[in-house]
Amino acid sequence: MADFFHMGGYAGYVWSCYGLTLVVLLGNLWFARRELDSQVLRATRRAQVSTIPGSTTSENAS
Amino acid sequence: MWLWFYKLASPPYAYAVAAKLRPWLLWSAIALMIVAAYGGLVIAPPDYQQKDAFRIIYVHVPAATMSLSVYVVLAVAAGIGVIWRIKLAHAVAAACAPIGAWFTVLALATGSIWGKPMWGTWWEWDPRLTSELIQLFLYLGYMALRSSFDDTQRADRASAILAIVGVVNVPVVKYSVVWWNSLHQGPSISKLGAPSITSDMLWPLLTMMLAFMLYFAAVLCDRIRSEILKRERNASWLSGVMSTRAVGT
Numbered sequence: 001m002a003d004f005f006h007m008g009g010y011a012g013y014v015w016s017c018y019g020l021t022l023v024v025l026l027g028n029l030w031f032a033r034r035e036l037d038s039q040v041l042r043a044t045r046r047a048q049v050s051t052i053p054g055s056t057t058s059e060n061a062s
Numbered sequence: 063m064w065l066w067f068y069k070l071a072s073p074p075y076a077y078a079v080a081a082k083l084r085p086w087l088l089w090s091a092i093a094l095m096i097v098a099a100y101g102g103l104v105i106a107p108p109d110y111q112q113k114d115a116f117r118i119i120y121v122h123v124p125a126a127t128m129s130l131s132v133y134v135v136l137a138v139a140a141g142i143g144v145i146w147r148i149k150l151a152h153a154v155a156a157a158c159a160p161i162g163a164w165f166t167v168l169a170l171a172t173g174s175i176w177g178k179p180m181w182g183t184w185w186e187w188d189p190r191l192t193s194e195l196i197q198l199f200l201y202l203g204y205m206a207l208r209s210s211f212d213d214t215q216r217a218d219r220a221s222a223i224l225a226i227v228g229v230v231n232v233p234v235v236k237y238s239v240v241w242w243n244s245l246h247q248g249p250s251i252s253k254l255g256a257p258s259i260t261s262d263m264l265w266p267l268l269t270m271m272l273a274f275m276l277y278f279a280a281v282l283c284d285r286i287r288s289e290i291l292k293r294e295r296n297a298s299w300l301s302g303v304m305s306t307r308a309v310g311t
Contacts, residue, residue: 004104008114013179017172018099021121024168025277028161029088032284039291040304046295047304 080283087280094273101266126169132162140222152218157285163201189238190246
């Protein structure tokens with residue numbers, strides 16, 4: 001098990017690459033989700049405003 | 063077939079399909095990544111020259127491959143958008159850019175970390191490394207050009223031209239190790255002929271490449287939906303969907 005983490009002396013290089021990959025993959029996923037959530041929220045608000053009787057403009061919602 | 067294609071090009075349908083596909087793509091990507099990482103880190107034998115440092119290949123090569131594949135998807139989508147004037151195609155192109163840029167950053171960073179113990183340097187102005195850096199600038203330039211327009215349609219057309227012209231860099235990156243005498247090692251796998259590595263080393267690599275593709279598709283689903291919401295903000299179908307469904311579905 002210690003051998004596995006040691007990576008034949010290349011531990012720092014190998015594990016930093018895998019760690020970096022994990023960070024970038026998770027970050028990418030998170031950024032996309034956060035952007036989608038904010039767009040969904042905006043669209044939902046706009047939809048609510050436009051369904052209120054009397055309000056004809058949906059532009060005000062943003 | 064064509065009917066389905068037309069249907070998919072309609073924003074409401076594409077929005078719903080992307081939402082449905084996303085969990086399947088993401089979970090299969092995660093499962094395959096775990097299997098491939100186990101194969102690459104535990105099962106694969108150490109390389110006779112590079113010892114255990116070669117295991118960086120299992121994250122470096124899939125990232126580098128995706129940096130090029132995503133760009134091809136981007137350019138093809140942009141081309142379809144320009145030629146057939148399909149709005150959704152432009153949305154797909156715009157959605158590809160940040161994901162591809164991240165893959166390129168990852169390829170450059172892991173390559174640099176690999177280069178230090180193997181070549182004795184973090185960076186060299188070598189054809190492969192330089193052309194991959196240009197690839198990153200293409201993504202960044204594409205995104206910067208898009209954001210410089212207020213009008214989405216003008217942004218779509220102008221950035222599509224850049225995307226299509228930029229495609230010339232893809233074969234330059236891919237074949238740079240063959241065309242020029244490069245510090246970077248040659249390809250370990252090729253479609254023609256037998257791969258130069260053993261099957262215990264090969265299957266984790268191919269599995270990881272597949273996992274990265276599925277991961278890309280999953281993130282793309284989210285990004286496409288964001289793009290559709292931005293573009294269709296005044297469409298009537300949208301207010302219908304948004305007032306009946308909960309946030310986040």
